Every structure is written in C-alpha cells, then in structure tokens.
Amino acid sequence: MLTSFIHRFSSPKSFVEVTALFFPYVMFLGFSCLALGWIWGLAFAPEDAIQGNSYRIIFLHVPASIMAQLIYFFMSICALMHLVWRVKLAAYLIKSAAPVGVLITFIALFSGSVWGIPTWGTWWQWDARITSTLILFIMYLGIITLHSSFSNAEKADRLMSILVVVGVVNIPIIKKSVDWWSTLHQPASISISDGASIDPSMLYPLTISILGMALTMIALGILVSKLYILTREKNKKWVQAYA
C-alpha cells in the first residue's frame, strides 16, 4: 500500500505542476529572508569582541555550510527511494540537487577561506571541518561526473544512487577520521559557531540567514529539477503540451 501511495504521488509531471504553484513564494520568501538576515547582520549586529567586523561573514558561511550538508542528506534520501522503491523522480532530484550542492559547497569553502585570512592569518588550514567540506565538494563533482559518463540514463541513475548512498556513510567517517588526525597536530582553533553563548543580537540574523539560504537553495533546486525533468521526459505527451 505504501508502494502504491509513493508511486501515485511521485510522478515527475505532478512534481513539476505542484512545485510550479509555490515556487514564486519560496523564491520571494528566500530572497527576503536572505536580504533581511544579511542586512541585519552586516549593518546592525554589534561588532565581535575578538574578531572585529570580519565575523560578519558568519551570516553567509554558516548557512552555506549547513546547506552543503543538508543537500547531500536530501540526495541520500532520494537515492534510497530510487534504489528501494524504484522512484524515477528521486533520481531526477538527485541529478538536479548535485549542481546546487556544488555551488553552495564552493560558497562555503570560499567564504570560510576568505574569513580565515584576517582570523587565522592563512586562507587554508587542514582541520577536520574544512577538509571534510573539501572532500564533500569533490564528492558532489564525482557524482555529476559519474552520471554524465553513461549514455544509458537509467543505468546512470542507479549507479549514481549507489554512489550517493555509499558516500553518505562516508561523510561522518571522513569527519571523524580527519578530526582524529588533526588533533595530533594542533589544538582546536577558534570555533566560529560552536559557542554555546552566541549573543541574541547575532543569533537572530544568523537564524534568518539560514532560513533564507535554505529557501533560496530549495527554489534554485526546484528550477533546476524542472529543467532536468522536462529534458528527460521530453518525449512524453505532457511535456509536448507544455508549450
């Protein structure tokens, strides 16, 4: 019964139609939250006692890092749905989410390393979080490369799903192993958002920025998945009628 329920609501056509309904609101809400969070954080949040004004990158870096992980987590759920229940839409969503993941992971890496220049004096450090984010970036690229190497799209979908599922198990392993490795070399450096006592005047714009980034990335993902689904299903009648 669960299988038929899943199959009824997971047709690519209904996905495109349903998301088209609320896409404008998601995009508008995402942009507004992001603008609100960033303007508040840039102009109105107080200066940090230790880091000065460069800490304001936090309102961009933390949302980006969170989204980088969340998008992979989303992809792994889709991969499970594709492998176990043979939901084709899930494979389309993985393929659409991967470029969004590449973008946001790059933003996370770039913002983190530019932030490191005034904070640590160096734009790169081999600590657990940075290295595992870099590896996550490479994993996203590997997934895209894998899918584009096969001309048989169904085979490519299944192989990509297998790789995503194997990779998601790897993410905590990488984090733990690099953590274990780096604790031998250096003490814990300044941890940006681990502070249990982050001031509310900084917490509110941060939360709003995280929400805004999530909605913006969801909106971008909806757009990319619409394009990809239409391309993959272009021989179907409902796509022909789309024009």
Added chain:
Amino acid sequence: MINFFSLEAFKLRHKLRAWLGPLLIMILVLIAFPLSIDISQYDLNKFYFSVIVVSLLMISFLATESIFSEDYEDGSLEQIHLEEKDFYKITLAKILVHVFFIGIPMALIGSIFSFANGVSLAEVPKIFVTLSISTLILFNVFTFGSALSINKGSMLGVVASLPLALPAIVLLGRGVRSVQYGQGFFEVSVLMAGVALIVTALMPIIISATLKTHLE
C-alpha cells in the same frame, strides 16, 4: 567458493603484467622520491613514510583498475550472473586474490624501503602488518570504483572511490606513525584489522549491486 579462488588465482598468476606491473611502479616511485629531493636538507626518515603511504594508495588503484574489465568484455560476468545470481563470491575471490598476489608484495616492498630509510629491523614486521591490512581496505575501495566505471576508463573510478579511500589513508598514516613514535601500535592495528574485516565483508555486496546494474 574455493573454485572461484583457484580460478582467479590461476588467471592472475598467468597475467604477468597485471601483478608485476604495479609492483615495479611502486619500486620506481619509492626510488624517485629521494632522487627528487635534497637529502642533506631534509630528515628523510621522518616523511618517507608518507611517500610509502601515498604510493600504496596510487598503486592500489592501478592494481584494481581492470579487475572486472576482461570478464565484462568476454561475457564471463553475465555467465556468473546466470549461474550464481549474485557477484558476492566472485568479487570477494577477486579482491582476496589480488591482495594476496599484489597487496602483500606491495606491503613487503614498502617495508623493505622503510628499512632502507631508517626503521630498525625489529620494527619492520610492524610496518609490514600495517601496510598489509591497509592494502586490504584500499583494494576493496578501489574495486568499488572500478566496478562503477567498468568500461568508462579509470578516471571515473578514481573520482568515485577516492573520498572513500581518504579515511583509510588517515588510518594508515596513524598506524605508520604509531610505529615511528613507538607507542600505540597494538591498538591501531586492532582498529585497522576491524575496519578491514568490516570493509571486506560489506564492500562485495555493494560491488555486486553495482555489477548487476551494469548488466541490466
């Protein structure tokens, strides 16, 4: 199961370039590194270990690059699919045979080179044990990569499996360092053996699913 082992061992033993090639390349790389560096300026003993570790990584990839390609091309994989319905046994046999014929000699070569670079004779067996266990892990990981990219060239397999190999490298580096600093060797090697057992048990299942996808 024994049939698979003896079959794969027979095939590998008679394909000289498949097992001798990686070993020769490893020797070349381990010779090339000191040649490229100013020995008087650096304490070579300290970081020669990382050269051994990285060359183990690269050669593990090379050794398993075409582990499935011949069987895929001549149809033996499809035959096994019809008979066995599952690739677990053949994959496990292939990996273990490759570890025995290529991985263990690689570990031996690495241990000899580490001995040539300052490790005392008493410590060499420890290095050998560490390297052998890690070849088991690495061969499993790279076999998964070559199963994903079965006839699309090796680059794809590397890109797919390198993120999996990196924690293994961290573990291997930790093991080698425990020998170098003389403490914690037993704990690390038990950890490595445990990881190797889990990986060897689980990876063939994933590889089997991947191969089945290719044959559909």
Added chain:
Amino acid sequence: MLNFSFTDFHDFLTMDGHGIYVWTVYLVTFTLIAVSFLIVRRKLNIFKRKLENASE
C-alpha cells in the same frame, strides 16, 4: 539592539580594514546565486522555445 553599528557609510564599507574580506565574500556569493538563477531560467526559456518551434 537595532542600532547601526558603524559611525558612517565609509566606515560601513571599510569595517576597520576587514571590509574587503566581508564585501568580497558577500558580493561573490550574491553574484553566483543570481547568475545561477538567471542561467537556469534562460535554459528553461530556450527549451520552451524549442518545444514551440517543434510543435509548429
């Protein structure tokens, strides 16, 4: 809580020397996200146009 943290607009831009880092990051990110949306939207329009041409 909601008072402007800087003395004037010039201070807002330079942020005691940290401004270059903060503004670089924000501008690059904004550009990347905006360009992504525009590229995808453009590709969708091209697809739609091709579909219309094919159905004529």
